Amino acid sequence: MQISITRTTTPKQKPDEAHLGFGKYFTDHMFVMDYTEGRGWHDPRVVPYAPFELDPATMCLHYAQETFEGMKAYRHEDGSLALFRPTENIKRLNNSDRRLCIPQLDEELVLEAIKTLVRVDADWVPHSYETSLYIRPFVFATDIGVGVHPSKTYKFVIILSPVGAYYPEGVNPVKIYVEDEYSRASVGGTGFTKAAANYAISLAAQEKAMKLGYTQVLWLDSAEKKYVEEVGTMNVAFKLDGKVVTPALGGSILPGITRKSVIELLRYWGVTVEERKLGIAELMEAAENGKLEEAFGTGTAAVISPIGELYYEGKTVTISDFKTGPLTQKIYDELTAIQWGRAKDPFGWVVKI
Numbered sequence: 001m002q003i004s005i006t007r008t009t010t011p012k013q014k015p016d017e018a019h020l021g022f023g024k025y026f027t028d029h030m031f032v033m034d035y036t037e038g039r040g041w042h043d044p045r046v047v048p049y050a051p052f053e054l055d056p057a058t059m060c061l062h063y064a065q066e067t068f069e070g071m072k073a074y075r076h077e078d079g080s081l082a083l084f085r086p087t088e089n090i091k092r093l094n095n096s097d098r099r100l101c102i103p104q105l106d107e108e109l110v111l112e113a114i115k116t117l118v119r120v121d122a123d124w125v126p127h128s129y130e131t132s133l134y135i136r137p138f139v140f141a142t143d144i145g146v147g148v149h150p151s152k153t154y155k156f157v158i159i160l161s162p163v164g165a166y167y168p169e170g171v172n173p174v175k176i177y178v179e180d181e182y183s184r185a186s187v188g189g190t191g192f193t194k195a196a197a198n199y200a201i202s203l204a205a206q207e208k209a210m211k212l213g214y215t216q217v218l219w220l221d222s223a224e225k226k227y228v229e230e231v232g233t234m235n236v237a238f239k240l241d242g243k244v245v246t247p248a249l250g251g252s253i254l255p256g257i258t259r260k261s262v263i264e265l266l267r268y269w270g271v272t273v274e275e276r277k278l279g280i281a282e283l284m285e286a287a288e289n290g291k292l293e294e295a296f297g298t299g300t301a302a303v304i305s306p307i308g309e310l311y312y313e314g315k316t317v318t319i320s321d322f323k324t325g326p327l328t329q330k331i332y333d334e335l336t337a338i339q340w341g342r343a344k345d346p347f348g349w350v351v352k353i
């Protein structure tokens, strides 16, 4: 399928690169493609960025049949543009869509769509180190009606947002509240997908944690509230007695691409990584015995987010003296250097646009 391109005649003023923040500005163009049952996906097009007009009964507004992805385009020092493991995101989008009864996308076409859109808006990819162009592909149900069944029509859209360094003052540890009331996901549910609804579900716990003075929550399993799953909207890993332990994917945890890259990088360095069930009791005990050496979240937006303190049922433990641990810092430095083209990429993760 040929992607048509219609360029804007009224380009926007670009924001100041020093104050981009995260997800506040959007570029001049977007990619749109429609799905109609019997016809499949059709009319792939790059068009000027503009609002959609939606009937109030549009299905996604009522039953959250919507999935999304998050990835970035990076400007390398030679001016060239690159993506990081884009086929992993595209595969995951199709996995999410399968769970939400949304029709599968042609993965090669999606990659071509991302590259085409980023090329059209190439001037929007910021220049400074650790800034990037955040890419947000998403799919939503567009049938009109409030009967509960899969939609027969959809829109697949990609929008772009220039984003700043996630931590303008550098990578700093955060305080985390171990959530023992709310759940994010359960086995058999949608925890392994990037369903929009997963993020709506997480908000109440995040609000609660923030009111109590914490930056985010550590999620436990929904059945027993015994095992660690994720931190905020990120995967989580711990350095425990010299090894790195991260919760095994079991249906309720998002298979993060940063998570996977961190595991591969650590194993390449010869660090032992265990993907297994990790009890909150084991973690708190390790902290008290001085064996919890480092802790960090992994995600596309922040890359690596160190955890300096955990609060769980009346007890507070400090990790790594509330400083970024040396291994955490090394992972952050190496991953970002690969993404921004400043270090060799022995894994073939970087895809030039």
Ligand code: COI
Pocket (backbone or CB within 6 Å): 070, 233, 234, 298, 299, 300, 301, 302
């Ligand atoms: C990430 O990239 O870490 C996320 O999942 C956050 C995103 C939903 C803004």
